[in-house]
Amino acid sequence: MSGVSVTKAAHDAAPAGDDLVVLSNVNKHFGALHVLQDIDLTIARGEVVVVIGPSGSGKSTLCRTINRLETIDSGAITIDGRPLPQEGRELARLRADVGMVFQSFNLFAHKTVLENVMLGQVKVRRTDKATAESKSRALLDRVGVGAQADKYPAQLSGGQQQRVAIARALAMDPKVMLFDEPTSALDPEMINEVLEVMQQLAREGMTMVVVTHEMGFARSAANRVVFMADGKIVEEAVPDQFFSAPRSDRAKDFLSKILHH
Numbered sequence: 459m460s461g462v463s464v465t466k467a468a469h470d471a472a473p474a475g476d477d478l479v480v481l482s483n484v485n486k487h488f489g490a491l492h493v494l495q496d497i498d499l500t501i502a503r504g505e506v507v508v509v510i511g512p513s514g515s516g517k518s519t520l521c522r523t524i525n526r527l528e529t530i531d532s533g534a535i536t537i538d539g540r541p542l543p544q545e546g547r548e549l550a551r552l553r554a555d556v557g558m559v560f561q562s563f564n565l566f567a568h569k570t571v572l573e574n575v576m577l578g579q580v581k582v583r584r585t586d587k588a589t590a591e592s593k594s595r596a597l598l599d600r601v602g603v604g605a606q607a608d609k610y611p612a613q614l615s616g617g618q619q620q621r622v623a624i625a626r627a628l629a630m631d632p633k634v635m636l637f638d639e640p641t642s643a644l645d646p647e648m649i650n651e652v653l654e655v656m657q658q659l660a661r662e663g664m665t666m667v668v669v670t671h672e673m674g675f676a677r678s679a680a681n682r683v684v685f686m687a688d689g690k691i692v693e694e695a696v697p698d699q700f701f702s703a704p705r706s707d708r709a710k711d712f713l714s715k716i717l718h719h
Contacts, residue, residue, distance in 0.1 A: 473510060478665050479524060479634055483661065484533035486519060493519050495689040497533070501634070506666045508676040508697075511686035512712060517669040520686070521638045524558040537632055554582045557635040560581030561643045565611040565621040565626075571598065572607040575626045590629075597625040601655045606625040617648030621655055634665040641672060673716060677701060685709045 479501040486494035493516045501507050509517045511600065523535060524529040526542050526549060535542050543549045565574050575594035579585040585593075598604045601621040603614070611619050620640055627635060637656065641649040653675050660666060660679040670676065676683050676697055683700040685693045685708075693706045701717075704710050 476503055477501070478505075478538055479667070480534075481520075482534045482536075484520075484523065484535060485531045485623065486516075487531055491625070492693070493689050494523070494530070497691060499684065499691065501665065501667060503633075503665055504663045506660045506664075506679055507669065507682050507684055508680040509529070509669045509684045509686060510671070510673070510712075511692075515686040516518050516689040517686050518636060518638050521636050521667060521669050523559055524634075524636055527558070538636035550582060554578065554630045555629060555633045557605045558625065559620070559623050559625045559627055559635065559637045560641045561639045563611065563616070563623045565619060565622060567611055570608050570610055571603065571614070571622050572574070573630050574611070574622060578626065579629050594625070594629055597628050598622070600628075601625045615648060616644045617651045620648075620652045624652075624659075625656055627675065628659075634667065635659065637666065637668040637670065639669050639671065641670065671716075685712070688700065 477500050479499075481497050481499045484494055484497040485492070497520060499520075499611055509520060511517055519528055523530050524537070537552065541577065542551055565571075566577070569577065572594055573589065576587070577588040577596060579590040579593065580587060595604060595607060598607050601623050601624055603618050603625070606614055606618055606622070611622070611711050640656070641652050646650065649672070653672060656666070656668070656675065657679050668675070668680075680695075681695050684691055685700065685704075685706070687708045693700065693704060693709050695705070700709070701713065704713055
């Protein structure tokens, strides 16, 4: 994977798929703080949506509501036409269909890299161990860490651990992948190796929702940029339009600070 360059990707041909993730009039409070305000967002199958905005704008909360890591106060969220289940086995199945990659890698420290990637396949998908191992090794190769399969997470760099986390999510054959600031905990030299894996997934047609501060990734891999501020979606557009001619004053102010500091 290290040979993959960060290039202009999928947004040149916007997907004409059906709707996979639909948020309708979603609201969420943390106490008195109204963190998501009347959010309407539809993500098509095969689309890459990058969510950007200042800290505290609700980006990560939005991402976490899609697999019900955060509950919502009102509104509705559907995935592939089905409302989010409340709890139990249905919720576990949903989380298998919705891959999640966090800021911190959340790998099991006492299990090897290979065991981390196999675990969900065996426990949730009920895949036999031989099949799970074969698939896991192929995925670890795909994200460029196949040689690390028998090591423990603490023996890997942050960039390698995050690529293992991506492989673990992919192992469940998810319908959509959520990335919540996946490079923010990494040293600068490790960021590109993770972004390259994400670029490749975008080119291969994976449906992705990516919360990130990496504007280069947003420009090159997104079909659509969603800009949030103060709990609201302020603006959404294709990357070229958003970065060259943002419509809202809030987005103009944000970009002037991000791109010209």
